[in-house]
Amino acid sequence: MSEKKHRVSRRQFLNYTLTGVGGFMAAGILSPMVRFALDPILKEETGQDMVAVAQVKDITTEPQRFDFKVKVKDAWYESEEPRSAWVFKDENGDIVALSPICTHLGCTVNWNGDKNNPNRFFCPCHYGLYEKDGTNVPNTPPTSPLHRYEYEIKDGTLYLGKAKPRGEA
Amino acid sequence: MLNKIYNWIDERLDITPLWRDIADHEVPEHVNPAHHFSAFVYCFGGLTFFVTVIQILSGMFLTMYYVPDIKNAWESVYYLQNEVAFGQIVRGMHHWGASLVIVMMFLHTLRVFFQGAYKKPRELNWIVGVLIFMVMMGLGFTGYLLPWDMKALFATKVGLQIAEATPIIGPAIKTLLAGHPEIVGAQTLTRFFAIHVFFLPAALLGLMAAHFLMIRKQGISGPL
Numbered sequence: 001m002s003e004k005k006h007r008v009s010r011r012q013f014l015n016y017t018l019t020g021v022g023g024f025m026a027a028g029i030l031s032p033m034v035r036f037a038l039d040p041i042l043k044e045e046t047g048q049d050m051v052a053v054a055q056v057k058d059i060t061t062e063p064q065r066f067d068f069k070v071k072v073k074d075a076w077y078e079s080e081e082p083r084s085a086w087v088f089k090d091e092n093g094d095i096v097a098l099s100p101i102c103t104h105l106g107c108t109v110n111w112n113g114d115k116n117n118p119n120r121f122f123c124p125c126h127y128g129l130y131e132k133d134g135t136n137v138p139n140t141p142p143t144s145p146l147h148r149y150e151y152e153i154k155d156g157t158l159y160l161g162k163a164k165p166r167g168e169a
Numbered sequence: 170m171l172n173k174i175y176n177w178i179d180e181r182l183d184i185t186p187l188w189r190d191i192a193d194h195e196v197p198e199h200v201n202p203a204h205h206f207s208a209f210v211y212c213f214g215g216l217t218f219f220v221t222v223i224q225i226l227s228g229m230f231l232t233m234y235y236v237p238d239i240k241n242a243w244e245s246v247y248y249l250q251n252e253v254a255f256g257q258i259v260r261g262m263h264h265w266g267a268s269l270v271i272v273m274m275f276l277h278t279l280r281v282f283f284q285g286a287y288k289k290p291r292e293l294n295w296i297v298g299v300l301i302f303m304v305m306m307g308l309g310f311t312g313y314l315l316p317w318d319m320k321a322l323f324a325t326k327v328g329l330q331i332a333e334a335t336p337i338i339g340p341a342i343k344t345l346l347a348g349h350p351e352i353v354g355a356q357t358l359t360r361f362f363a364i365h366v367f368f369l370p371a372a373l374l375g376l377m378a379a380h381f382l383m384i385r386k387q388g389i390s391g392p393l
Binding site: 029030032033035036037039042075076077 | 223226227230233234241244245247248249252253254255256258259262
C-alpha cells in the first residue's frame with residue numbers, strides 16, 4: 001500500500017500514541033508484580049541432602065521399615081519432617097528403598113499388612129497391593145509402582161535422598 | 170482481531186454508550202496544560218488516583234507472601250524482599266508510593282484551596298475529599314506497623330499514645346485499636362492488617378466513587 005492511500009488521521013495517530021504510552025506504563029508497573037507472583041514456578045528446584053537412614057549390615061531380604069527425618073525449608077520456615085522407607089536387599093543383593101506412600105491416593109502402605117496377601121505391600125485405605133519390588137498388583141486401585149528413594153552407601157551406612165517414580169530413581 | 174471481538178460484544182450488549190458516557194467529556198481550555206502550562210496544577214488529583222491504583226495493585230501482590238502474625242511477619246517480609254524475584258521492587262513501589270500518595274493528595278488539596286474551588290456548589294466534594302485524606306492517613310498509619318520491625322513497633326506505640334490522649338474516651342480508643350489494654354502485639358498486628366487491607370480500602374473506594382461522580386456531575390470549577 002502506498003503512503004498516500006494509507007493516511008493516518010490525527011485521531012488515529014493520537015490513539016496509537018496514547019495506547020502505546022499507556023501500554024508501556026502499564027507494562028512497567030505490572031511486569032515486576034507478575035514476575036513476583038510467578039516466582040514459585042520459576043525458582044530452581046532445591047536438591048535434598050542425602051540422609052543417613054540405616055546400617056547396611058542390618059538390611060535383610062525382608063523389607064523393614066526405617067524412619068528418618070529430612071530438613072525442609074519452606075520459604076522462611078525451616079523444619080524437620082518425618083519420612084519412612086521400606087528397605088530390603090533384592091535377589092541380586094542390591095538395596096531397594098521404597099516410599100511407603102501409596103500411588104493411589106497417598107495413604108501409607110505396610111509390608112504384610114493383609115493376612116490374605118502375604119509378602120506384599122498393602123494399603124488399608126482402598127486395599128491397594130504391591131509386590132515386594134514395589135510393582136502394583138493389577139486390578140487393585142494403584143496404577144503405578146511405589147516410588148523408590150535415591151540411595152548411596154558410604155562406610156556401611158545407607159543414605160537416602162528423594163523418592164522418585166520407578167524409572168527415574 | 171480485537172475490533173472484531175469488541176464488535177461482537179457491542180452488537181449484543183450495546184456497550185459503547187457505557188464507556189462513551191465516561192470517556193467523552195470536553196476538557197475546558199483553562200485546565201489543559203497544552204494551552205496554559207500553569208494548568209499542570211490540575212493534574213494532581215489524577216496523579217493521586219494513579220498512585221492509588223499502583224498501591225492497590227502492589228498491595229494485592231504483597232499479600233501473596235506477607236503473613237500478619239508476630240512470629241512470621243518480619244520473616245515473611247524479609248523473605249519476599251530478599252529471596253523473591255522483584256520483591257525489592259514490588260515492596261519498594263508500595264513503600265514509596267505510600268509517601269507519594271500523601272504528597273500528591275496534599276498538592277491537590279492546596280490547588281483546590283487556593284483556587285477556592287471548594288466553594289458553592291462544591292462544598293460536599295471538599296468534605297468527601299477531607300474524608301479521603303483521613304482514610305489515606307489511616308492507611309499510612311496501619312500499613313507502617315505491618316513489617317513488624319522495631320521502627321514499626323515504636324511508631325505504632327507513639328501513635329496509640331496520641332490516640333490515648335483523647336479526653337475521656339482515649340483509653341477505650343487505644344484498646345480498640347491495639348486489641349489489648351497494654352500490649353502492642355499479636356492482636357494489634359492482625360487488627361491493623363484487617364483495617365489496612367479490608368476496611369480502609371473499602372471505605373476509600375466508596376469515597377473515591379462519590380468524589381468522581383460529583384466532579385462529573387458538577388464539572389470542574391471555572392477559570393480564575
